[in-house]
Each structure stands twice: as C-alpha cells, then as structure tokens.
Amino acid sequence: MSDSYLSKISELHELLGIPASFREECSMPLCHTPAQLVATEPDYYGRPQQLTPEAFAAWSDMKAAAARDGVVIHLISAYRDPDYQCQIFKRKLDAGEPLAAILRVNAAPGYSEHHTGRAIDLGTLDCPALETEFEKTPAFAWLSEHAGTFGFALSYPRDNAHGIGYEPWHWCFMS
Ligand SMILES: [Zn+2]
Known part of the structure; x- marks a missing residue:
C-alpha cells in the first residue's frame, strides 16, 4: 500500500514538474491518508x-x-487529499507563480499533514x-x-x- 501511495504521489509531482530529487531530499515525512x-x-x-x-x-x-x-x-x-493539494499547485502555476515559490508556502502533494x-x-x-x-x-x-x-x-x-x-x-x- 505504501508503494502504491508513493507512486501516486510521484505521478502528481510529475504532473506539476516537481523533480524526483525533491522526494529524495525532502526532510518532511510522507503523510499517508487515513x-x-x-x-x-x-x-x-x-x-x-x-x-x-x-x-x-x-x-x-x-x-x-x-x-x-x-x-x-x-x-x-x-x-485535504493529495489531489486537492495538487489542484492548489496547479492553480498557482497556471497563474504564473514559480514552482520554487509555491513550495516555500505549500507542502507538496503527499507531504501535507492535512492528508492524515x-x-x-x-x-x-x-x-x-x-x-x-x-x-x-x-x-x-x-x-x-x-x-x-x-x-x-x-x-x-x-x-x-x-x-x-x-x-x-x-x-x-x-x-
Ligand atoms: Zn494547516
């Protein structure tokens, strides 16, 4: 289950252009849905x-x-589920905000404590x-x-x- 969750999160990140290195270097734990x-x-x-x-x-x-x-x-x-978090990112990216700026204020999909x-x-x-x-x-x-x-x-x-x-x-x- 944990593997399929991580692959779902990876898919969302790819959609948003968040590189795989982010997931490897992220100091926050992956937050699972209940x-x-x-x-x-x-x-x-x-x-x-x-x-x-x-x-x-x-x-x-x-x-x-x-x-x-x-x-x-x-x-x-x-x-909030990871798809919802993904939508927040998408809206901001569509509005022209750089990814790095969004990541400073919003947890990446999969890493928000609200997922729990x-x-x-x-x-x-x-x-x-x-x-x-x-x-x-x-x-x-x-x-x-x-x-x-x-x-x-x-x-x-x-x-x-x-x-x-x-x-x-x-x-x-x-x-
Ligand atoms: Zn909060």
Whole structure:
C-alpha cells in the first residue's frame, strides 16, 4: 500500500514538474491518508470537512472546552487529499507563480499533514484566517495552554526544524 501511495504521489509531482530529487531530499515525512474519515461540522466558510474519528472527537471536546472558557475557535480547514493539494499547485502555476515559490508556502502533494486527517487550521473572531497575527488572539493563548490536554500540538512553531514558516493556526492531533 505504501508503494502504491508513493507512486501516486510521484505521478502528481510529475504532473506539476516537481523533480524526483525533491522526494529524495525532502526532510518532511510522507503523510499517508487515513483508512477512515468522518464528516465534521462545516468549516467557517460553510464547506464540508472531514477528520479521522479520533481527531474529530478530540477537536469537538477542545472546541467545547474553549467555549466554556468564553473563547471562540472555529475550523478553517481539516482533511485535504493529495489531489486537492495538487489542484492548489496547479492553480498557482497556471497563474504564473514559480514552482520554487509555491513550495516555500505549500507542502507538496503527499507531504501535507492535512492528508492524515489529524491536522486542523483554526481561526477565531476578529482575526484574518491563516495569518501570523492569530498568535496575538485569546484563542491562541487558550490553545497554547490547553491544546496538549486534548492531544493537539502546534506542528510548525517559530524556527522549526522543517524550515516551514511559522503557522500558529495549524494544530495536529498526535494521540
Ligand atoms: Zn494547516
């Protein structure tokens, strides 16, 4: 199964012009899609979203606990499959963005933690989505203190080892 997944990812990369050397040198682990996904509540934009059953249960508990503390956190994005990630790249390439520039802000298909069904992008009131200033919100302060209790961790803190930009909004269910 792992071999067929890797060949699927290689096909998508070929389609986008990402060379094989990228997969050999990538410091990020290949992220596999889960066996099971369940529908969550619609995201902030009303789009359907999915997570693994365990991640969804933990996210629901965490959101409810935050609400009891008067803190609003909402879902901006959850599971994304490699084809979806490929479409993001295609749109940007078609718009004339160089591949290297896209790879600096978007994980290549196969390497996004969102493929696992355990990663969530979160937002809150009065803060633009997916911006660093999320770190200044009460929601981020609450998450920093309590997310670990629910099994969530910040995947890309400042100066992380993966060389990925700081993403205070991106949390992953680890256990
Ligand atoms: Zn994310």
